[in-house]
Amino acid sequence: MTQDELKQAVARAAIEYVVDGEIIGVGTGSTANFFIDELGKIKDRIKGAVASSEATAERLRAHGIKVFDLNEVETMPVYIDGADEITPQGAMIKGGGAALTREKIVASVAQKFVCIADGSKLVDVLGKFPLPVEVIPMAHGVVARKLSSLGCEAKLRLKDGKPLVTDNGCYIIDAVGMQIADPAAIEDAINNIVGVVTNGLFARKGATVCLLGTADGVKKLEF
Numbered sequence: 436m437t438q439d440e441l442k443q444a445v446a447r448a449a450i451e452y453v454v455d456g457e458i459i460g461v462g463t464g465s466t467a468n469f470f471i472d473e474l475g476k477i478k479d480r481i482k483g484a485v486a487s488s489e490a491t492a493e494r495l496r497a498h499g500i501k502v503f504d505l506n507e508v509e510t511m512p513v514y515i516d517g518a519d520e521i522t523p524q525g526a527m528i529k530g531g532g533a534a535l536t537r538e539k540i541v542a543s544v545a546q547k548f549v550c551i552a553d554g555s556k557l558v559d560v561l562g563k564f565p566l567p568v569e570v571i572p573m574a575h576g577v578v579a580r581k582l583s584s585l586g587c588e589a590k591l592r593l594k595d596g597k598p599l600v601t602d603n604g605c606y607i608i609d610a611v612g613m614q615i616a617d618p619a620a621i622e623d624a625i626n627n628i629v630g631v632v633t634n635g636l637f638a639r640k641g642a643t644v645c646l647l648g649t650a651d652g653v654k655k656l657e658f
């Protein structure tokens with residue numbers, strides 16, 4: 436099976452977690468896009484969705500799914516999203532698609548986080564994938580220096596030769612080669628750097644369930 440077929444398989448399997456008549460939190464990225472396409476097929480069963488990015492909102496609307504502003508929503512039963520890396524304990528690196536802050540915010544409102552990922556995303560120790568850190572633009576230099584002192588190479592993410600600008604008007608610094616033996620400690624340490632909006636570690640509130648696409652079928656990990 437190709438990686439896309441594995442992503443499609445977990446996207447289909449995630450429909451089981453959709454609660455009829457409710458608002459669903461929806462993530463960002465290629466796996467989340469496959470999930471949105473599946474959600475489109477059962478759109479009449481749900482009230483709508485909260486999107487973790489402008490791109491996701493656009494795709495949801497293209498499927499005729501109503502998109503709610505998070506400020507209108509107090510709670511939702513489930514948030515469904517991909518990950519760049521996930522451990523057997525449910526800690527994740529997210530933000531490869533630069534949507535980490537909104538992903539963390541929407542996930543914080545959901546009762547359950549269902550991570551959908553192809554098998555390549557399962558790792559024993561986080562950190563091979565560069566850790567995304569969203570920063571206030573005027574602080575990117577100082578934050579990069581402080582990140583480097585934590586033992587990584589801090590690289591400003593570029594798009595077409597210019598700093599990539601997130602949906603929040605901020606920049607992303609990718610922390611390359613960070614040793615993440617204690618995800619919760621690193622998540623807190625980076626979030627405490629002045630100028631950081633948030634980082635892509637989901638250690639404190641990681642996944643509740645992970646649907647992992649493998650050649651032997653979809654495996655369910657519960658945390």
Ligand SMILES: O=C(CO)[C@H](O)[C@H](O)COP(=O)(O)O
Nearest residue numbers: 464465466517530531532534
């Ligand atoms: O965190 C994310 C976007 O900010 C994505 O969930 C993550 O990058 C995984 O993406 P994909 O499903 O395309 O592999």
